[in-house]
Amino acid sequence: MSNTGEMEQKVGEMSVAEGEQELEEDIVDPWTVVSASAKGIDYDKLINRFGSSKIDAELIARIERVTGKPVHHLLRRGIFFSHRDMHFILDQYEQKKPFYLYTGRGPSSEAMHLGHLVPFIFTKWLQDTxxxxxxxxxxxxxxxxxxxxxxxxxxxxxxENAKDIIACGFDINKTLIFSDLEYMGQVPEFYRNICQISKLVTFNQVRGIFGFGDSDSIGKIAFPPVQAAPSFSSTFPHIFNKRKDLPCLIPCAIDQDPYFRMTRDVAPRMDCLKPALVHSTFFPALQGHRINKYAFSGGGATLEEHKEKGGNCEIDVSYQYLTFFMEDDTKLEQIRKDYTSGELLTGDLKKELITVLQKLVSEHREKRAQVTDEIVKQYMTPRKLAFDY
Amino acid sequence: MSNTGEMEQKVGEMSVAEGEQELEEDIVDPWTVVSASAKGIDYDKLINRFGSSKIDAELIARIERVTGKPVHHLLRRGIFFSHRDMHFILDQYEQKKPFYLYTGRGPSSEAMHLGHLVPFIFTKWLQDTxxxxxxxxxxxxxxxxxxxxxxxxxxxxxxENAKDIIACGFDINKTLIFSDLEYMGQVPEFYRNICQISKLVTFNQVRGIFGFGDSDSIGKIAFPPVQAAPSFSSTFPHIFNKRKDLPCLIPCAIDQDPYFRMTRDVAPRMDCLKPALVHSTFFPALQGHRINKYAFSGGGATLEEHKEKGGNCEIDVSYQYLTFFMEDDTKLEQIRKDYTSGELLTGDLKKELITVLQKLVSEHREKRAQVTDEIVKQYMTPRKLAFDY
Incomplete structure (x- = not known):
């Protein structure tokens, strides 16, 4: 996976032609997330275009009813906002039938930052729940x-990135982390499923879905089935006792949906189940926050103006960050009210955020430091997990 | 590999547009071999178009000098007629430096027939020599x-096909047979090399080389690097002690050359050696021979005409078969003379051929019957061979 939760300003990667003209709609695919409007990505429109379903109050209520506990704040606050077939997964769960979770990470940087960890924080909640x-x-x-x-x-x-993921607290007896480069040479079912998928998808289709062009490498063209294959339980014979009928739920950022639209399209022709999905919005870019202070702050331009008119939480990046990371609903609501009224100043809001982030980062660093190469190796060994099938 | 030595009439697989117009040149790629002329494939033109080199008397003399023995009749009789970098391989051999052989088979039918075995018969000679x-x-x-x-x-x-190949007599201590579907899940270096190759080849290039179109599956588009990867010794870490600098010689039918033109193009950019090749002509289709008796026989239309004008060995399929399978040069030359003069009748020629083929087939069947599943498994296990690197 390329982009697990972070909205990056990838204008530099766009062609000149795209950059020059105004966009008619947001561009959202695994490699490009560009908004057509200054207000950012229009997630409701994305749901319509992608054909997924909104996570509404009724679905959230059902999750709470079925699991007997409050949903994670990332669900409650609309950060995971869209889904496919989540009701089917809940049906399974109610009937005490098994399913599994699949998510991923494109390891392109040495250390993962908090934005990268958002889908894993949510995935850990799903696994525990x-x-x-x-x-x-x-x-x-x-x-x-x-x-x-x-x-x-x-x-x-x-x-390296596996260490950050492990530090999120996933149960070693219930979790497999695998590198494509390694797993391909360990478990023949991976390549077999890739062959099956690849036979059913044409170049025309991947051009339409991913925007591949004639001068793209055949490596890129061949990749989507690699990301699709773990959606099928037969890719993990050690875990699922060679069963191919176990449903899969994929938590991921919405930009990864194209891979799974393709997967869901081929699944019935392979006699496999379509994977279910829960999609998150993008994590606001920290860089933009720092550089473009005024555009991304919802505070008034002057102290007087802020006290008089109040701040705008809708566009304030510090506040948005708090919705991702501050678990306490009551406290967050108080901050929202006080900032909106102008009582809480931008500097105070930032101080709140820094306190929350520093705590999260230092706790994460501490956990990560305990993850030895030996522990990584255990998580990354194809093996049976603590479930019988 | 798709077509190891057999010329099939694949007009049925051509597009209507191609089928309707007269061909300006022979079509020779891994899936289509169609001649533009009734005389068959023009191999000299193919050498020019593909940019390979003719196996000439001088090269044959050098092989005999270097190895100290006469070349195989498939070389002597021009059935292996074209090469790339064969002189480099002979340089290596003269300097007592190692190289290895790579060939293949696309297993599409239950049993291999004699035409399919031609490249393996020659490969066995190369290995022994x-x-x-x-x-x-x-x-x-x-x-x-x-x-x-x-x-x-x-x-x-x-x-099943591995049994036929093993029956050709390859030394079990010097030969690895591998299935892509199995080897991919056993040896990570295979997929790693496939990734390396795939990154360096664009869709435009495979369209040009292989004629892929927009409605071809991405499985097909992704395949050429799979056939290319065994050209690099690093694909076989058990055999070559992880060395990536061992030269490769590939005996194959000329229709497989597109794969290796692509391979030779990317090799320097991967810091790898270009594989050397020896190419064979196509094995005349037995089917065409049976059905279209007159077109493929070089005999006269009537007994009188044959005795008067003689037969034409150039176009007679029975005679062509003998050039592939009759080892005795003196006897073959006698047959050529007698058939050309009209002394030897078409029926006699066929009788000669049947004798030769029956002997070959029965010997092959006997050897194949001795190849147990256990022996196949031994040949197909990734392992060190009887060479140290």
Missing amino acids: FDVPLVVQMTDDEKFLWKDLTLDEANRLAH | FDVPLVVQMTDDEKFLWKDLTLDEANRLAH
């Missing part, structure tokens, strides 16, 4: 194909 | 992608 196996794909092959990286470097980053 | 390791790729993935076959069926055919 539903007590199901989790497979985490490290697409080191993808990063090799798209970036100026060697295979060894991409694979090394996969292991 | 140069005393080098041989790797044989069974492209069961390719057959799954191109044909209406399941993965299991394609893989089963790979094992």
Whole structure:
């Protein structure tokens, strides 16, 4: 996976032609997220275009009813906002039938930052709540194909990033983390499923879905089935006792949906189940926040103006960050009220955020420091997990 | 590999547009071999178009000088007629430096017929003469992608065909036979090399080389690097002690050359050696021979005419078969003379051929019957061979 939760300003990667004209609609695919409007991505429109379903109050109520506990704040606050077939997964759960979780990470940087961790924080909640196996794909092959990286470097980053993922607290007895470059040479079912998928998808289709062109490498063209294959339980014979009928739920950022639209399209022709999905919005870019202070702050231009007119939480990045990371609903609501009224100043809001982030970061660093290479190796070994099928 | 030595009449697979107009030149790629002229493929033109080199008297003399023995009749009689970098391989051999052989088979039918065995008969001679390791790729993935076959069926055919290949007499201590579907899940270096190659080849290039179109599956588009990868010794870490600098010589039918033009193009950019090749002509189709008796016989239309004008060995399929399978030069030359003069009748020629073929077939069947599943498994296990690097 390329972009797990972070909205990056990728205008530099757009062609001149795209950059010059005004966009009629948001561009959202695994490699480009560009908004057509200053207000940012229009997620409701995206749901319409992609054909997914909104996570509404009724679905949230059903999750709470079925699991007997309040949903995670990332769900409650609309950060995970869209889904496909989530009701089917809940049906399974109600009937005590098994399913599994699949998510991933494109290992392109040495250390993961908090934005990268958002989908994993939510995935950990899903695993704990539903007590199901989790497979985490490290697409080191993808990063090799798209970036100026060697295979060894991409694979090394996969292991480094695995430490951050493990530090999120996933149960070692219920979690497999795997690097594509390694798993391909360990478990023949991976390549077999890739062959099955690849036979059913044409170049025309991947051009339409992913925007591939004639001068793209055949490595890129061949990649989507690699990300699709873990949606099928037969890709993990050690875990699922060679069963191919176990449903899969994929938590991911909405930009990864194209892969799974393709997967859902081929699944019935392979006699497989379509994977279900829960989609998150993008994490606001920290860089934009720092550089473009006024555009991304919702505070008044002067102290007087702020006290008089109040701040705008809708566009304030510090406030948005708090919705991702501050767990306490009551406190967050108080901050929203006080900032909106002008009582809480921008500096105070930022101080709140810094306190929350510093705590999260230092706790994460501490946990990560305990993750040895030996522990990484255990998580990354194809093996049976603590479930019988 | 799709077509190892057999010329098939694949007009049925051509597009209507191609079928309607007269061909300006022969079509020769891994899936289509169609001649523009009734005389058959013009191999000299093919050498020019492909940019390979003719195997001339001087090269043959050098091989005999260097190896100290007469060349195989398939070389002597121009059935292996074209090469790339064969002089480099002979330089290596003279300097007592190692190289290895790579050939393959697309397992699409239950049993291989004699035409399919021609490249293996020649490869066996190469292995015995140069005393080098041989790797044989069974492209069961390719057959799954191109044909209406399941993965299991394609893989089963790979094992069946391996028996025929083993029956050719390859030294078990010097030969690895591998199925793509199996080897991919056993040896990570295979996929790693595929990634490396795939990154360097664009869709435009494979369209130009292989004629892929927009409605071809991405499985087909992704396949050429799979056939290319065994050209690099790093694909076989067990055999070559992880060395990536060992030269490769590929005996194959000329229709497989597009794969290796692509391979030779990317090799320097991967810091790898370009594979050397020896190319064969196509084995005349037995089917055409049976059905279209007159067109493919070089005999006179009547007994009188034959006795008066003589037969034409150039176009007589029975005679062509003898050039492939009759080892005795003196006897073959006598037959050529007698048939050309009209002394030897078409029926006699066919009788000669049947005798030769029956002997070959019965000997082959006997050897094949001795190849147990256990022996196949031994040949197909990734392992060190009887060479140290």
